[in-house]
Amino acid sequence: MDTVSQYLAMGGYAGFVWPAYGIAAAVMIGLLAQSLSALRARENDLSALGEARDKTGPAER
Amino acid sequence: MHRFANPARFLRMSAVILPWSAVSAALFIAAGLYFSLFASPPDYQQGETVRIMYVHVPAAWMALSVYTMIAAASGIALVWKHPLAHIAAKAAAPIGAGFTFIALVTGSLWGKPMWGTWWVWDARLTSVLILFFLYLGHMALMNAFEDSSRGERAAAILALVGFVNVPIIKFSVDWWNTLHQPASILRLGGPTIDQHMLVPLFLMAIGFTVYFVPVLILRMRAELVARKVRIARMARVHAAPDVLRAAPGGTA
Numbered sequence: 001m002d003t004v005s006q007y008l009a010m011g012g013y014a015g016f017v018w019p020a021y022g023i024a025a026a027v028m029i030g031l032l033a034q035s036l037s038a039l040r041a042r043e044n045d046l047s048a049l050g051e052a053r054d055k056t057g058p059a060e061r
Numbered sequence: 062m063h064r065f066a067n068p069a070r071f072l073r074m075s076a077v078i079l080p081w082s083a084v085s086a087a088l089f090i091a092a093g094l095y096f097s098l099f100a101s102p103p104d105y106q107q108g109e110t111v112r113i114m115y116v117h118v119p120a121a122w123m124a125l126s127v128y129t130m131i132a133a134a135s136g137i138a139l140v141w142k143h144p145l146a147h148i149a150a151k152a153a154a155p156i157g158a159g160f161t162f163i164a165l166v167t168g169s170l171w172g173k174p175m176w177g178t179w180w181v182w183d184a185r186l187t188s189v190l191i192l193f194f195l196y197l198g199h200m201a202l203m204n205a206f207e208d209s210s211r212g213e214r215a216a217a218i219l220a221l222v223g224f225v226n227v228p229i230i231k232f233s234v235d236w237w238n239t240l241h242q243p244a245s246i247l248r249l250g251g252p253t254i255d256q257h258m259l260v261p262l263f264l265m266a267i268g269f270t271v272y273f274v275p276v277l278i279l280r281m282r283a284e285l286v287a288r289k290v291r292i293a294r295m296a297r298v299h300a301a302p303d304v305l306r307a308a309p310g311g312t313a
Contacts, residue, residue, distance in 0.1 A: 011109040016174050020167040021098075024116040027159045028272060035279040042286040049293045 089268030127157030
């Protein structure tokens with residue numbers, strides 16, 4: 001347990017080392033998640049348009 | 062229909078590349094994290110803060126190389142009108158902005174304990190901050206016009222003009238006095254840092270580079286689908302003028 005807390009303390013620099021890794025992880029995971037959800041949203045838009053056309057035909061609605 | 066020939070090929074190729082690049086990015090970053098946080102020694106002067114380098118330096122490299130890629134894509138888009146080039150530039154900009162943000166924040170977190178300050182207005186730090194604003198400006202211009210092709214052209218010109226900043230950033234540590242240390246990896250005569258620190262640094266750099274690939278593909282695909290949606294909506298508006306009169310702007 002002592003070695004774990006000693007490791008986490010990062011020689012007294014824990015307040016600088018861990019936030020640096022945390023922010024990098026947050027930005028990179030956040031970008032990936034946002035890119036995935038944006039793609040899904042656009043694909044839903046497209047399939048919704050396709051369904052609307054199938055139901056009413058391209059000239060109506 | 063020939064205009065869509067290239068995007069179709071891109072979609073086929075990207076479907077193959079996407080899973081491989083995603084898995085290898087995860088593996089490289091996992092190995093990089095292991096060496097960064099466990100299997101590398103503390104620096105004799107900087108102690109454990111040297112571990113910040115393993116995210117800071119790869120992120121800063123990515124900030125520059127993604128911008129270079131955007132400038133190249135913008136040049137291709139303006140000269141040869143390749144339909145995917147604007148899409149690639151648009152998709153890459155937020156990723157590059159993210160890496161620049163990481164480089165700035167981790168640099169600040171490293172500067173405070175080692176230099177005694179979060180920020181100085183010196184050449185390296187200021188020029189990277191300008192790079193961040195160039196990314197934001199590029200993203201804003203892309204969406205600033207009703208006619209998206211005008212936004213693309215404006216953003217492409219900004220990317221090309223702003224490219225002058227890239228060599229300024231690279232050589233800022235040699236041209237001006239700065240708190241920031243000069244290059245210790247990409248320099249004539251080889252790297253000057255210890256082997257044990259090069260391993261995590263390169264693993265993380267490869268991991269960040271490979272991470273860029275699947276995220277870029279996802280964003281380019283989203284943009285291609287968004288274009289299809291726009292074209293389909295426009296086609297419907299033209300096909301049904303009554304709808305337009307009844308509810309202006311409702312469907313577009």
